[in-house]
Amino acid sequence: MNIRTDKDVLADLFRQLPEESLPDDFRTRMMQRIRLESARAKRRSERLSLAALVAASLIMIATGVAVFFHKGFPALSPTFTLSIPPLTSLPFYLYIAGLTFFLLWGDYLLRKRHGAKHGQ
Amino acid sequence: MELYTDSYYVQRVQAGDTACFACLLDKYSRRVHTLIVRIVGNREDAEELTQDVFMKVYSSLPAFKGDSSFPTWLYRIAYNTAISETRRKKYEFPTIEESLLANVSEEETGLSEQTDRLEAALALLPPDERAVILLYYMEDKTVEEVSAITGLSASNVKTKLFRIRKKLFVLLKRLEE
Numbered sequence: 001m002n003i004r005t006d007k008d009v010l011a012d013l014f015r016q017l018p019e020e021s022l023p024d025d026f027r028t029r030m031m032q033r034i035r036l037e038s039a040r041a042k043r044r045s046e047r048l049s050l051a052a053l054v055a056a057s058l059i060m061i062a063t064g065v066a067v068f069f070h071k072g073f074p075a076l077s078p079t080f081t082l083s084i085p086p087l088t089s090l091p092f093y094l095y096i097a098g099l100t101f102f103l104l105w106g107d108y109l110l111r112k113r114h115g116a117k118h119g120q
Numbered sequence: 121m122e123l124y125t126d127s128y129y130v131q132r133v134q135a136g137d138t139a140c141f142a143c144l145l146d147k148y149s150r151r152v153h154t155l156i157v158r159i160v161g162n163r164e165d166a167e168e169l170t171q172d173v174f175m176k177v178y179s180s181l182p183a184f185k186g187d188s189s190f191p192t193w194l195y196r197i198a199y200n201t202a203i204s205e206t207r208r209k210k211y212e213f214p215t216i217e218e219s220l221l222a223n224v225s226e227e228e229t230g231l232s233e234q235t236d237r238l239e240a241a242l243a244l245l246p247p248d249e250r251a252v253i254l255l256y257y258m259e260d261k262t263v264e265e266v267s268a269i270t271g272l273s274a275s276n277v278k279t280k281l282f283r284i285r286k287k288l289f290v291l292l293k294r295l296e297e
Contacts, residue, residue: 010285014257016235020154022167027149030171031142034178038138041179 126190133181141178148191149174152198155259159202159251160209161243169205173198188268195259195269199251206247241291245284252277253284 124143132140152173157166176197184193242250248270255261255269263281267274 010288011257013234013238014254017238017258018235019150020157020163020166022149022153022170026167026170027142027145030145030149030174031139033171033175034138034141037175037178 127186130181130184130186130190133178134184144177144190145174148194151259152194155195155198155251155254156202158242158254158258159199159247160205165205165209169201170198173201176201192261192265192268195255195261195265196271199255199269203248203251237292237295238288240295241288244291245287249280249284249287252280253288256281 126144126147129140129143133144149170153166153170156169156173157163160166160169173194177194180197184190188196242253245253252266252270252272255266256263261269263274263277266272266281267277270277272280
């Protein structure tokens with residue numbers, strides 16, 4: 001059944017139908033909605049990741065606790081004594097930890113500012 | 121000449137480059153809007169529906185695997201959105217018929233008169249038939265593409281097109297008298 005032919009009057013007529021116009025700000029409004037939706041999707045994905053992380057951590061802790069309860073706590077050896085290591089190098093380790101924390105925090109702030117500037 | 125293909129923009133948007141969606145909007149928004157206006161027959165509703173269509177397209181884009189071409193996929197969303205709206209709102213098409221018939225100016229001549237008659241005749245068709253004929257003639261889609269968009273079988277589309285054409289000719293003739 002050949003429907004569309006060269007002599008198709010309807011095809012010519014349809015070609016003459018005018019295109020409907022959209023308001024001038026349609027694109028701007030649409031892109032605003034898209035950006036909002038994109039930000040919402042990003043937040044949703046971040047929340048999902050966090051929820052997955054918390055769930056995985058809880059499962060691991062619960063598994064550990066269940067194993068301890070099931071197998072029983074290992075008895076401490078009578079000869080076992082709890083010794084405290086010397087704390088002379090503690091200030092040095094605290095300094096390194098503080099520095100690492102400070103650098104990570106700075107990196108986070110810089111990334112956040114860069115993201116806000118470039119609309120990501 | 122097009123700088124980039126649809127699939128390039130689709131891939132960019134899928135990779136998180138939201139701004140590239142504007143290029144797809146520029147290319148298709150008017151055509152999709154025109155199709156929706158003609159299916160639902162109401163400009164205000166059509167603009168909102170066009171926005172809904174592009175929002176659906178954007179949200180579903182991560183799941184778009186390219187099994188069909190991007191325009192076919194986009195028109196499928198537009199078709200389903202417009203048809204659902206006509207079913208939901210239960211547009212009174214026969215009422216529109218009367219007003220449109222009265223609005224066809226007898227003073228107009230030539231092509232403009234013919235296109236007016238065609239618009240009036242289109243308004244008399246049920247929305248799904250109107251969508252099929254518009255996709256075929258106005259959007260220049262093949263029978264296979266119309267079939268992919270509407271979800272009808274190719275033979276069903278052919279039969280429908282044949283019947284709708286006949287109907288349109290009868291309506292055009294009646295409007296001419």
